[in-house]
Amino acid sequence: GQQLNQSPQSMFIQEGEDVSMNCTSSSIFNTWLWYKQDPGEGPVLLIALYKAGELTSNGRLTAQFGITRKDSFLNISASIPSDVGIYFCAGQRGSNYKLTFGKGTLLTVNP
Amino acid sequence: EAGVAQSPRYKIIEKRQSVAFWCNPISGHATLYWYQQILGQGPKLLIQFQNNGVVDDSQLPKDRFSAERLKGVDSTLKIQPAKLEDSAVYLCASKPIQETQYFGPGTRLLVL
Numbered sequence: 001g002q003q004l005n006q007s008p009q010s011m012f013i014q015e016g017e018d019v020s021m022n023c024t025s026s027s028i029f030n031t032w033l034w035y036k037q038d039p040g041e042g043p044v045l046l047i048a049l050y051k052a053g054e055l056t057s058n059g060r061l062t063a064q065f066g067i068t069r070k071d072s073f074l075n076i077s078a079s080i081p082s083d084v085g086i087y088f089c090a091g092q093r094g095s096n097y098k099l100t101f102g103k104g105t106l107l108t109v110n111p
Numbered sequence: 112e113a114g115v116a117q118s119p120r121y122k123i124i125e126k127r128q129s130v131a132f133w134c135n136p137i138s139g140h141a142t143l144y145w146y147q148q149i150l151g152q153g154p155k156l157l158i159q160f161q162n163n164g165v166v167d168d169s170q171l172p173k174d175r176f177s178a179e180r181l182k183g184v185d186s187t188l189k190i191q192p193a194k195l196e197d198s199a200v201y202l203c204a205s206k207p208i209q210e211t212q213y214f215g216p217g218t219r220l221l222v223l
Contacts (some may be wrong), residue, residue, distance in 0.1 A: 004153075033211060042115070042202050042214030043154065088153050092211075096166050097142070099212065101153025 006089050006102030013079055014110050021087060021105040022073040029091030032065050032072035033099070037086045046087075047074070079109045113137065115215030117203050123221045129191040132218045136184065136205030142166075144212060145178055145188050146202040154202055160186060193222045 006023045013019055023032070031050050035043035047058050049065035049072060056063055062075045072091075076083055089102040116135040124130050136143050141162050146154035157176065159166040163183040171178070175194070180186040190197055198221050204212040 006153075035214075040216065040219075042204070042217050044214070045211055048211055090153070096159060096161075097206065097212075098156060098159070098167060099154075101155070103151065103153050 004089055004091055004100060004102035006105060008105055009103070010106040010108070012108045012110065015079060015081060017079055019076045019079055019083075019107060020073060021089075021107075022071060023089030023091075023102050024071045025091055025100075026070070027091075027093075028069040029093050029100075030069075031092035032063070033090040033092060034061075034063050034072070034074045035088045035090060037088060037104070039085075043088055076107075079107075081109050081111050083107060084109050115203055115205050115213055117201075117215040117218050119218055120216065121219045121221075123223065124193055125223050126195055127192040129189065130193055130220060131187050131189045132201050132203075132220075134186045134188070134203030134215060136186070136203070137207075137213055140205035140207050140213075141183070142206040142212075143180055143186050144204040144206070145186070146204065148200040148202055148217070150199070157188070190220075193220075195222050198222045 004023050004025050033048050034046045037043045047063040052069045054065040060077045086104040088104045090099045143160045145157045148154040157171045158168040158178045160180040163180050178188045200217040202217045203215045206212045
């Protein structure tokens, strides 16, 4: 099955730094979602984007739905140690709300 | 509000054995999903239920995997017989109408 192209695969940053990750697809999606997964847990929704060009913030997180509907990015500002985890993008299309996930970005924050 | 519950949390079996996973979705959520997440990958949809009916099972390996949601609430996913490549985290998610999916903590399966 199709998976989205998510980059980078991993990032190692210092506490306080900003970080950016993105996701691209060859297909159009109606909704873009960003999830975070902590070790031993299921993914937790961070941000949902429903319209092309939409820019949405959730605290220190900002995400955008690309104009072409084939890409999205997530920015985290002023990172803190609890931001550590794996971040997944997911595209949603169709009346049954089927999700297609990227391979994830592993974020490590050095205190 | 209680989240999606899954059990067991961990399971170790030998190849060719059978295994079953259980999911209790959030109360009132009509849609239920089972995903397989292999190490280093994002979740991959195995099967989607709407109430007790199957909406999409196109990526379910039906020769060895089966799932049911008889009363439209709890669901079980079974693997029989298991192969080494079935080692993964099996995630259950549920969704109310026109909202996004909520995931359970997953069952970690190791096939030896």
